[in-house]
Each structure stands twice: as structure tokens, then as C-alpha cells.
Amino acid sequence: xxxxxxxxxxxxxxxxxxxxxxxxxxxxxxxxxxxxxxxxxxxxxxxxxxxxxxxxxxxxxxxxxxxxxxxxxxxxxxxxxxxxxxxxxxxxxxxxxxxxxxxxxxxxxxxxxxxxxxxxxxxxxxxxxxxxxxx
Numbered sequence: 001x002x003x004x005x006x007x008x009x010x011x012x013x014x015x016x017x018x019x020x021x022x023x024x025x026x027x028x029x030x031x032x033x034x035x036x037x038x039x040x041x042x043x044x045x046x047x048x049x050x051x052x053x054x055x056x057x058x059x060x061x062x063x064x065x066x067x068x069x070x071x072x073x074x075x076x077x078x079x080x081x082x083x084x085x086x087x088x089x090x091x092x093x094x095x096x097x098x099x100x101x102x103x104x105x106x107x108x109x110x111x112x113x114x115x116x117x118x119x120x121x122x123x124x125x126x127x128x129x130x131x132x133x134x135x
Contacts, residue, residue, distance in 0.1 A: 007065070008064055008065040008066075008067060008069075009043060009046075009049070010029050010064075010069065011029065011049075011051060011081075012028070012029055012030035012033075013028060013029070013030065013077055013078065013081075014028070014029045014069060014070065015027060015028055015029070015069065015070040015073075015108075015112055016028075016029060016032065016067060016068070016069050016070075017061055017067075017068035017069060017070070017110060017128050018128065019128055020113070024110055024128055025110055025111050025112070025113045026070060026108065026109075026110050026111065026112040026113065027112075027113055028112065028115075031113075031115045034115075053072040053082075054071050054072055055071060055072040055074065055090070055094075055105075056071050056105070057105060058105050058106050058109075059071060059073050059105055059106060059107070059108050059109045060109055061109050061110070068128050070108070070109065071109075073101065073105075073108060074090060074094075074097060074101050074104070074105070075101045076101075079097075
């Protein structure tokens with residue numbers, strides 16, 4: 001759909017970097033799957049998934065199977081989705097997380113578009129070129 005050479009399986013809350021109306025924004029995977037136009041879907045029937053979380057000192061944009069996505073952002077929903085041992089480890093490594101994610105690693109690397117602000121179809125969105133430098 002977005003020109004990435006291989007499929008990419010992400011959690012529903014994971015954000016994908018796309019361009020809409022000339023602006024780079026993050027779009028939640030769950031919202032993309034609900035949009036008309038096909039190409040993004042929920043992986044029904046998948047019984048077990050293991051996610052790899054990559055956390056930096058600041059929220060980053062990373063290249064994942066040819067498409068720009070977000071690094072792990074340890075907000076309330078993400079922290080609730082990991083087990084207690086992983087939460088303890090994160091709080092040990094990033095003690096400022098106890099003061100909130102913004103205090104610990106800052107704001108998201110790009111704005112995250114809310115579902116109500118989405119265009120009607122996936123065709124209104126464009127991938128950010130994989131040769132671009134994102135910071």
C-alpha cells in the first residue's frame with residue numbers, strides 16, 4: 001500500500017509516519033485498518049505475537065521493513081500492555097518515567113493524528129520516502 005517491500009506486523013496502537021496534505025504525521029495502525037482503500041488490515045487469526053520494543057532517550061522515527069514508524073513510546077497505554085517485570089525494568093532504566101512520559105523522554109517525534117481528523121481513504125496518504133533523514 002505504501003511502497004514498503006515487505007509486510008509489517010505492528011500492534012494496533014503503533015504509529016506509522018505518513019504524509020497527508022503536505023504534513024508528516026503519525027497515524028495509529030488501528031485507525032489505518034479501519035479506513036477505506038485496503039492495504040492495511042487487522043491480522044485476524046494470529047494466535048500469538050511477540051513484539052520487539054525499541055526505546056530511546058527521546059521518541060524517535062525508525063525505518064521498519066521499508067516504512068517509517070515510531071520507536072516505543074512508554075505512555076500509559078503502552079505501559080499497561082507490558083508485564084510488571086518489564087515496567088520495573090523501564091522505571092529502573094528511566095526513573096523520570098515515574099513523573100510521566102513527557103518528563104522522561106519528551107513529546108512524540110511527530111503529531112499523532114486523531115481518528116476524527118483522518119481523511120476518508122488510505123489513498124489520501126503517502127509514505128514518507130525511506131531515503132529521507134528523520135530525527
